[in-house]
Amino acid sequence: MEGEPLSALCTPALVVDVDKVKRNAQRMIQRCNKLGVQLRPHMKTHKTLECADVMTGGSRRCIVVSTLAEACFYADHGFDDILYAYSLPFDKVERCAALSERLDLFQVLLDHPEALEQLKNRPLRNGRQWHVWLKLDCGNGRAGVLHSEPEALSLARAVSLTDGVELTGVYAHCGNTYNCRGVEQIHAVAQETTTFTLQFMEKLKAVGITCKSSIGSTPSCSHPVDDMSQLSEVHPGNYVFYDTQQSVIGSCCLEDIAVRVLTRVIGHCPHRNQLLIDCGWCGLSLDGAGKLPTGYALIEGHPDLKLVSMTQEHGRVEPISGPLDYSKYPLGSLLTLIPYHACATAMMHPVYYVHSEGRLVGKWTPTRGW
């Protein structure tokens, strides 16, 4: 298959432009170098070894994951310094302990005193310590203890005072940048998250605690504010692929997007003024419903077309206005979808087809599950 054109692929197929992946990764590395912060790339978007190598510059160190299955997968393949950035799940403490005892540096995250109790109840062997990040909610409104609440400081102190547990850092995810439109708004959220985090670090310092700090999201790390240089780390992930959503937010240009779903025309439906394609939600995901004027995706080179609906293995495409010119879309011809949300689309594929300038260079196989 290597050396063949993309048109040799059966569809639907997730295709990854390795040159764009490398460029996106390199730019983030350079941006972080310039800021003077450690980049800890997130693996959740792709969950592959090859892309992790690109994002870590081959070091296989200093990554963040969203599931314990990812943590184990990377650990099994020689990665280390892994942060499992997910509020410690009580059903997975033993598996976390095993990784902590096995790796040089496995790190967990928590946002509740009961999670600390779970760690106390499972002291690590061989003189090892639990490495713990405190999850702070700086306005994102998902996990984390509210930065402004006294509980945040008291939990940080409790962690740092517990035998066998080390407060490694303070972690905030600014997923609220996904509501931004344009760099100005991204900067505002990045600034707010950074300010709240740094204020919290000051509070910690005032009670004699020093540790690392990290914020992250692809929009904020694509357009960092100067104050982010005072953080220890950042942890974006999606940037290695980017997607239509990120272009709408303003994190990237359309040309930066490294992933596509190849699909073929499998039906002409003139009585409905529609085409059928062989990509349904099984190949694209349902993410992005109602978000784009072109429907569930952009159809590359055809801004006049809209992916209006999908079932498991079918997509219905119609013109945004006017009658469809079927002669332009013969049965069997290829169309290229630029996904709304690369994380969601990649998740649907058991293998990614990797190309350079349209020629296949390999396959990447992601890990799945929890």
Added chain:
Amino acid sequence: MEGEPLSALCTPALVVDVDKVKRNAQRMIQRCNKLGVQLRPHMKTHKTLECADVMTGGSRRCIVVSTLAEACFYADHGFDDILYAYSLPFDKVERCAALSERLDLFQVLLDHPEALEQLKNRPLRNGRQWHVWLKLDCGNGRAGVLHSEPEALSLARAVSLTDGVELTGVYAHCGNTYNCRGVEQIHAVAQETTTFTLQFMEKLKAVGITCKSSIGSTPSCSHPVDDMSQLSEVHPGNYVFYDTQQSVIGSCCLEDIAVRVLTRVIGHCPHRNQLLIDCGWCGLSLDGAGKLPTGYALIEGHPDLKLVSMTQEHGRVEPISGPLDYSKYPLGSLLTLIPYHACATAMMHPVYYVHSEGRLVGKWTPTRGW
């Protein structure tokens, strides 16, 4: 793991009640026996060997699949008489030919004269014939040639007159039953699809063509109309699991639903009157958005709770009204989600955990891809 309770599972986890699976399968077999039609169960919902065995009563014969990957998977494991019920994709003709030459009975489907040309251009070896179903659109509005158009009859004739190709049957999917609410509406669509299909069979007979006929969808086959006894086959699939959507349509009762997603409480957010659970769209899919008063799923035993939003690995749950009583949902406690669409939810899981009366009895591993 066998014999352990479901609470031993790490979450999120897709759990399958094997007794309900067997009961749902048995009822469909009995329903079809009573009607006197051949059941050709669809594999797309689960894509596992074990569930296929239950649905075929152990015969490993007479199934329908939605992807060629499924066809190959089942063929590799001793299944035969496989219908690939997807408008012949021009990129997969060679793979279809290989299956046709290898199995006793591999069947394809088409709805366009160009697809017939593709088959002519790839005659089968060893005196084999292509077994072809004509896809008819009887009002569903997706794939298929419109039952009322002269092109339908002329395509059927062209297939039956082509050397090396056999017109095996006429196939209609009544996916439009998914818009029904209640048995009366289901009956109306089932009747309409059946009538249109049987009328088309009469037209074929008038020009000297006889072949099989098949319609299907879980709603119509859960509540068949008498005239369906005049068909050769039916091809439902989802019924083996059922789901909340099917209960809303009226195909089943909530008690018939054989799948759940187990999830755990991982966060308390009193400032937002919310819980966080460890199931996001990665464990449930985004199917069903806006369809249920309880959000993306039913939370079993908690009709007062709503799954209001999900990100990749997090779900936000809040009361439909009033304040949340957190003492009822300790961190680490289990909640059980009844999915809106079992096909979409199952697709997100690399393994299904199978239980009988709450005790684990095994794991099923689905196939993926195309």
